[in-house]
Amino acid sequence: MSLRSPLGRVLGLGSAKGGSAHWYAQRVTAVALVLLGGWFVAALASLDSGSHAAIVAWLGSPLSSVLAVLFVGVAAYHANLGLQVVVEDYVASHGTRVAVLVAIEFALVAGALTGILAVLRIAFGVQA
Amino acid sequence: MAQPERPLSPFLHYRWQYTNTLSILHRITGVLLAGCFFLLVYWLAAAAAGPERYAGALRCLGSPLMQVVLCGGLASFCFHLLNGVRHLFFDLGRGFELATARRSGWAVAIGAIVLALLAWTILKSHLGGVA
Numbered sequence: 001m002s003l004r005s006p007l008g009r010v011l012g013l014g015s016a017k018g019g020s021a022h023w024y025a026q027r028v029t030a031v032a033l034v035l036l037g038g039w040f041v042a043a044l045a046s047l048d049s050g051s052h053a054a055i056v057a058w059l060g061s062p063l064s065s066v067l068a069v070l071f072v073g074v075a076a077y078h079a080n081l082g083l084q085v086v087v088e089d090y091v092a093s094h095g096t097r098v099a100v101l102v103a104i105e106f107a108l109v110a111g112a113l114t115g116i117l118a119v120l121r122i123a124f125g126v127q128a
Numbered sequence: 129m130a131q132p133e134r135p136l137s138p139f140l141h142y143r144w145q146y147t148n149t150l151s152i153l154h155r156i157t158g159v160l161l162a163g164c165f166f167l168l169v170y171w172l173a174a175a176a177a178g179p180e181r182y183a184g185a186l187r188c189l190g191s192p193l194m195q196v197v198l199c200g201g202l203a204s205f206c207f208h209l210l211n212g213v214r215h216l217f218f219d220l221g222r223g224f225e226l227a228t229a230r231r232s233g234w235a236v237a238i239g240a241i242v243l244a245l246l247a248w249t250i251l252k253s254h255l256g257g258v259a
Contacts, residue, residue: 027219030212037209045250050186052179059175072168079162086155108165115169118176126176 022081029078036071056122065123069116076112080105146233154211157204164201186255202248207240 003020043064048054058064083104091097120126167189174185189198214232217223223232 027216030216034209034213037205041205041247045247045254048254049251050255052175052182055175055182059172068172072172075165075168079158079165082158083162086159108162111166111169115172118169118172121176 022084026078026081026085029074029081032070032074033078036067036074039067040071059119059122060125062123065119068119072115072119073112076108076115080108083108146230150211150214150233150236154208154215157208157211160201160204161208164197164204167198167201190255199244199248202251203240203244206243206247207236210236210239210243 003024043058047058059068084101087097087100087104091100171185171189174181188194214223214236217232223229
């Protein structure tokens with residue numbers, strides 16, 4: 001989503017990057033994470049989390065698996081947006097900054113896919 | 129010729145106070161939570177890998193060092209969640225009055241501690257025999 005005015009876009013004024021879209025996405029994912037994170041911790045606290053069977057039964061239910069996949073995906077996206085701002089603020093050298101940003105993105109995408117795949121394996125009953 | 133008075137960068141003359149403390153804590157806890165994200169992934173992957181791997185993961189997470197990490201992670205989560213909501217209200221242009229911002233700041237700080245202690249006690253009670 002672009003919050004830039006059509007005139008500003010045509011004239012090519014201001015930053016050439018997606019600052020407002022980044023800002024907006026950070027907040028939309030924040031709202032989603034208030035709900036998803038609250039759900040996750042509350043559910044975990046109400047469960048016998050020491051029991052593998054209880055965790056699998058919980059994560060295997062249709063609603064929980066969808067919410068867990070959303071939680072992992074949205075958390076990774078929100079973390080990437082937030083870490084990007086921190087890195088851009090404190091890492092001055094351009095080359096290092098790009099390298100760190102790419103490394104963070106790789107790690108978070110790999111982590112998100114691993115987590116989502118784990119939830120799907122539980123949901124579909126694919127046990128190792 | 130006398131050197132003209134130049135404006136200083138904010139960090140050179142701003143007094144340390146509750147507002148920037150909460151703000152920098154939001155950033156620090158955010159970075160910590162990004163690290164904790166990988167612990168969540170590890171826990172999910174262990175649950176998907178079967179009962180034995182899950183029990184092994186709980187033993188690993190139950191080690192004294194990991195307990196400190198998890199306790200810090202939970203506290204970070206509670207603070208980042210509550211202060212994040214506070215910032216969302218700021219983004220809507222609300223709560224900027226000094227008295228309101230101070231009250232919401234204290235509410236966030238105390239609320240985060242209470243919430244973290246409560247969640248930690250409950251979560252630990254389930255794991256009493258395991259981790």
